[in-house]
Amino acid sequence: MNQETAAPEAQPGHAFRNFSVRLSPTPRGARLARLLVAEQLCSWGLPVDPARQIVAELSANAVTHGRVPGRDFRLTMYVIGTTLCIEVTDTCGDLPPRPQHPSDDAESGRGLALVEALADRWGWGPGLRPHKTVWAEVTVVRQGGST
Template sequence: MEERKQVPVYEDCLDYTPTARSVSLARRRTARLVTEWGRPELAGDAALLVSELTTNALLHGCLRDRLFRVHLMLNATALRIEVTDPRGESTPRPRTPADDEQFGRGLLLVGALADRWGIEPRTVGKTVYAELSIRPGAGHAARDAPGADVGHSAPR
């Protein structure tokens, strides 16, 4: 009987300081890692999700001198992105901003890009997560096909 190979699982976890620079650092790290992990078709969406989730953590979930965490996990079926911050009482909610509002669209983008997303309370703080499903043999072309369950702009 032939032994089945285990599908590799990749994981990365890094804490960031609550500064604007950390958003771009986390975004670039995510794109690089997801590409290195063999899923370049997910890198753009993953980087945008990290950017939106870390921006929300920075603006609404961080406390001075308290780090926030970005945790990436890739397995055979999904890429999961988690952003954990120290403020559990500040729960993000999608809203519809006015046309002239500069902010307020981040979770709408997360909802449009991610196959699943949500919030998990922690003893201290919260984790906001987003998941991108991995469809066998599919990249952006299959995700953007008519009838796909997630719609978004052209591949980056």
């Protein structure tokens, strides 16, 4: 179900870490993604936010806009040096993510704007048909001040 890989440290203080899990394309799956990210980042000694919020938005989008009944979405996180990479892959590759400009009183439509504000970089790419992956990168500092 999930995988974690910690490679031997290539540089002092830097390790490659990987976490990946398949989740049901439901609101419960999106909530579980957010909770798993928080636990995984804590176990790696990394700050939980803003990654938790980014995962919440990308997972909600996968469940809302990328959902195909019976096909899970995948959450993948990995750390290389001081960069945390977050990827959410869904099975609706024919619908690329489109940032919206909702009205001030709209109750939704701000997810990708939040991701853009919280991430250092973000984007998306097609995968093997019918998949697409939306990704975000965040610079992280280990808790306690070291990178």
